[in-house]
Amino acid sequence: MARKKEVRPEEFTADPAAQEMITRAEELGLDTAFTRALDMVPCNIGGAGMCCKQCGMGPCRLTKEGQTGVCGATIDTIQARNFVRAIAAGSAAHSDHGRDLAFTLKAVANGQAEGFMIRDVAKLRLVAQKYDIPIEGRSPEEIANDLADLYIAQFGQQKGEVVVIRRAPPKRQKLWREQGVVPRGIDRETVEALHRTHIGDDQHYEHLLQHAIRTALADGWGGSMIATDISDILFGTPAPILGQANLGVLKDDMVNVVVHGHEPTLSQMMVAATQDPEIIEYARSKGAKGVNLSGICCTANEILMRQGIPAAGNFLHQELSILTGAVEALVVDVQCIMQALVALAERFHTKIITTSPKVQIMGATHIEFDEHRALSVAKEILKVAIDNYPNRGETHIPDVRSDLIPGFSHEYINYMLGGSYRGSFRPLNDAIMAGRIRGVAAIVGCNNPRSKQDWLHTYVTDQLLKQDVLVVETGCGAIASAKMGFLVGEAGLEKVGPGLREICETVGIPPVLHMGSCVDNTRILTVLTQMVEEGGLGDDIDQIPAVGLAPEWMSEKALSIGAYCVASGAYVIFGGASPISGMPDRVSDSDLVLRYLSEGWERIYGGKMEFIADPDEMIRRTLEHIDKKRAALGLPAYDPAKFGRGGDRRVLELETLPIAERRAALYGVPAK
Ligand code: SF4
Ligand code: SF4
Structure with missing residues (x-):
């Protein structure tokens, strides 16, 4: 199809590797999400949330003043319903992931999960204690069995409160109870x-949106937190580790297997299977040096932060990896998997292998994962990939990759700020209270081909770091920052404001902390809760000078994350278009719901959700909010000139001086 507008690769993406592959796609006459987004003009009515197709009397499009649906539904009802449904889908996706992990934990506890073991017994005991599960004198398997039963029960529970809620600050729990939004059971709310x-x-739009909050809380303080807990218990709590990101991690002389999706169970087994001598020997028998495993999306994050397995890229890299011609198998589980992969793979030798009982794609090879025989399934998949190696044609792997240090779990942040015996969030709170760190921004979420890939993420990150805002990241946003070099220690010296630089130098951390996958946004909730518990920054999350941003969001899961963060007290800014913008210039009050997510939710929860397309406005409002919260706490106003005179910068300056001047600067002028 002839395209109305030609776009240069640099306009599609900020990533040079992606630019190279988009050019290759053009040369080969192949489409990608970048070009399809260009050809697919979004419907402005649906895009504004002004259409309803909830029943066979519709679809109804409400574009005229005073118009209602055939049933009489008003624009605010329709928008709120659409929004609740999106959040329910997002919450369901995260929570079902948590459920599967709970069943895996149960199987491991009972010796029924081939290849799995309990790797972090300390975390198991810690989590079990939170729910009064006895731990003394009991084996890890006994404790894990009880924890698995408790967690599995949360999904089907009909009455009462989901137990995970207890981990929120007491004041927040009280507010949720008063508002009637504590989830009774995870499935029940969806x-x-x-x-x-x-x-x-x-x-009634306000009543509908109250349930949006309850459904989202069942995700953040429910299914997602369960997923994070169990992943750490089974695969290890992340700690800093050296990794690499971008398509340059693919190898010309090895069998390249890319895992893509979200769940860590299969990918962790794939890591183990690639190291099996039998598999390595089999790869050699086909002419390869071995098997090179890498990841895309949150599956990448899961194995990157635990084993340092490289990330081939984020959401928009899934098609680009196939375009290298070097991928023998793209192994997918659940969520964020484009159907377009299959048609594209047919032009190369790549096999698309679906593995989840929940996800099949027409034309893909299906090898179903079963945790009871996980290692065997992983080896079977690798053998299919290895058998495909001789079919490889011409390859084109961009020579682009970046180092990164992921693995900043909340446990590690606690440890790094004080060591084994004095671990605490005190130094972080003190740095914020003093103004060395102005505030904290959590920059999370997806790629979206409707905006230049990675650009919004990295522009906003870059600007906030210069303003002494500490940034924590998860998901595809974290991979974007990794590709742009923000996740290494050097970035803490070169890319940040003076106060934050002192902290990065002192603690030895990058200025952007990679905290994991999308379900690991719950780690951010835990950090915020621990900051409250530490004292000095108020008695609830809404008082902390912190903001959440999802500049390139696209998935319903992102909306669920945003809603549970708002309910927890955070200001959340989404980039790009609002799914409920309405058209207030044509239909008055068609932005009622949009305004309610900001003003209405802020009145109730102290947090609010806004959609802001302009990145400079995102940054301005982030800083304004942080400064407002600082003032409300009675903290000194942020002053960039106050800090930054200490630390390595001065030492480096001194080292450039001639010896006499250096001595004079260091020790003063000797008495005559
Ligand atoms: S507005 Fe009413 S009649 Fe129209 S599709 Fe929706 S539910 Fe059906
Ligand atoms: S950040 Fe968005 S695109 Fe990336 S894996 Fe998560 S939901 Fe999918």
């Missing part, structure tokens, strides 16, 4: 969200 949004049910 089911009720679908029920309430069926035709002829809940038709």
